[in-house]
Amino acid sequence: MTVIYDKVALLGLGLIASSMAHAMRAGGLVREISGHARTADTRAVALEIAICDTVHASAAEAVRDADLVVLAVPVGAMGAIAAEIAPFLKPGATVTDVGSVKQSVIDAVAPHMPPSVHFVPGHPIAGTEYSGPRAGFATLFQNRWWLLTPLAQADMAAVARLRALLEAMGAKVDEMDAPHHDLVLAVTSHTPHLIAYTMVGVADDLRRVTDSEVIKYSAAGFRDFTRIAASDPTMWRDVFLNNKDATLEILGRFTEELFALQRAIRTGDGDHLFEYFTRTRAIRRGIIEAGQDTAAPDFGRSAEKT
Amino acid sequence: MTVIYDKVALLGLGLIASSMAHAMRAGGLVREISGHARTADTRAVALEIAICDTVHASAAEAVRDADLVVLAVPVGAMGAIAAEIAPFLKPGATVTDVGSVKQSVIDAVAPHMPPSVHFVPGHPIAGTEYSGPRAGFATLFQNRWWLLTPLAQADMAAVARLRALLEAMGAKVDEMDAPHHDLVLAVTSHTPHLIAYTMVGVADDLRRVTDSEVIKYSAAGFRDFTRIAASDPTMWRDVFLNNKDATLEILGRFTEELFALQRAIRTGDGDHLFEYFTRTRAIRRGIIEAGQDTAAPDFGRSAEKT
DSSP states (O other): OOOOEEEEEEESOSHHHHHHHHHHHHTTOEEEEEEEOSSHHHHHHHHHTTOOSEEESOHHHHTTTOSEEEEOSOGGGHHHHHHHHGGGOOTTOEEEEOOSOOHHHHHHHGGGSOTTSEEEOEEEOOOOSOOSGGGOOTTTTTTOEEEEOOOTTOOHHHHHHHHHHHHHTTOEEEEOOHHHHHHHHIIIIIHHHHHHHHHHHHHHHOSSSOHHHHHHTGGGTHHHHHHHTTSOHHHHHHHHHHSHHHHHHHHHHHHHHHHHHHHHHHHTOHHHHHHHHHHHHHHHHHHHHTTSSOOSGGGGOOTTTO | OOOOEEEEEEESOSHHHHHHHHHHHHTTOEEEEEEEOSSHHHHHHHHHTTOOSEEESOHHHHTTTOSEEEEOSOGGGHHHHHHHHGGGOOTTOEEEEOOSOOHHHHHHHGGGSOTTSEEEEEEEOOOOSOOSGGGOOTTTTTTOEEEEOOOTTOOHHHHHHHHHHHHHTTOEEEEOOHHHHHHHHIIIIIHHHHHHHHHHHHHHHOSSSOHHHHHHTGGGTHHHHHHHTTSOHHHHHHHHHHSHHHHHHHHHHHHHHHHHHHHHHHHTOHHHHHHHHHHHHHHHHHHHHTTSSOOSGGGGOOTTTO
16 A cells, blocks of 8 residues: 555544544555544543554644644534644645534635645545444445535645545545535435434333333334434534534425324325335345445344344 | 144244244254245245245145144234134144234234134244245344233143243243233334334435435435335334324324424524433443343444445
8 A cells, every 4th residue: 555645633533533543554544643632531542542643632733744634523613623723734734524514514614724725525424333532443434435525626636635545445435515415414314313313212201111121122123223323422413503404304304204104004094104115125225236234134133242 | 952832833924934933943842834825926935945844825724733823924914814714723722923013913813713722912023124934044033022912811821832932942031911012112113113114215205315325325324224114014014004003102202302303403402412312322222231232333234244
């Protein structure tokens, strides 16, 4: 492998940044990694597991001489950290982010960026229900999409270089504009997460069905929701606050369809239900054929593992 | 292992019945398995993969001399098949079912049962998104719950014998009354399935977000919903039509909570969202501690497999 950036600064050392560190090291893609985390705990863990060469309490120090700066903090914290590092960025450096929402990150970050710096917003569609620096692993991005939403005036060479890094980490890269990204993700991620959170909250609230029964009998479908609803609360709060319009629009569509199915149940319209459930089955096949999920029954969970 | 029943008749040869056949054979738990399926295709597959010793076009023939009869057809077909086999049941035989709803199955089946026969309703909380006789495997019930909802006048010895079979197949057995079962399952299974079907249907409907984008970027959460929404349409139609009251009640609660979260998004109430998302995270830990799911990130999906 070739070195793509001499020095990379990771700001925020959670699941995504630590996985990037593992992947970049595994591929020999960078010479030096500096890191910044807000809490002393996270910095101590990062040093202990050696995902960074240097770890800094100050984001401004971490970005010194960095050729690539990765903003890997919750979406709501992007603007503040961009303002903080702006005066210390190396001319010619590329700044990217890994936020799950793109337009609001652009609005918050772009105004702070000096003209000598290339800002290329990005979003890796990869993750697990775990968070923090210990959750990272080198293969997280293998065969996963990493979406870039470059601005109109983006420097082609800077985008190409970033893309080379992402592809070398195993990701497939696509480019689209930010508003379209935010709508697509509202469908494939944000609304599903909100719904999963809601269903788990309902189960947790019910007094007649005790916690222990919900947990014991969760294998019937509910446990898949709980995995999604175990994701990082700060990250998800910021996603919903920052992709408000698209999420509310898709939620509106969802509620409309849910009410139609609810009415079919109430009136005993079996044909409506059967047709609906048959249609949705096909989309699963598409996802497996596209290599975006395993065809193994139950995700390949084995009786031994569970 | 000891033989628990001499002859078992499986009526309906889908995922559950074929998994029972594999598990009973693997454990040497029965001497003979007869099977019945409505379609010639399914009967041919059952013979080809040898899950039954004999396969019958007639359910009445299949139950001849059987010590245990398992009704493994969709919930909506239970009453008709019970009426059909009733005159041919061996005195002293046990009849059980594997329906996901219990009260409506009891209402449909019990009136047909001769006094000489023990009817013990049951529900294995196990399954995958696949259906049909080829989908079965011997370990499906390992460490999974199998709920029995015996009637007030149930024969204790017959219940104990059935329980012994289920435990020998690896299941953990609990008993509860039918209405409580139906409410618990509305929370842990029926409503989550309806919601997953709805979300996948919404994604499928959207014109601005093409199918291919939804599929490509599904790893962001949506793909977990599509697995659930790929389940057998006939089975699920019948579940909703037959557990109407409990499902509508839980759906009502769900909608109420969803509207509260929707309002929090609209008004930018980050604290409400953060608190809600923090609370739901705990329930996931409970499920893993109870051995009902794997703690492996992303269900242990590996980059290689997907």
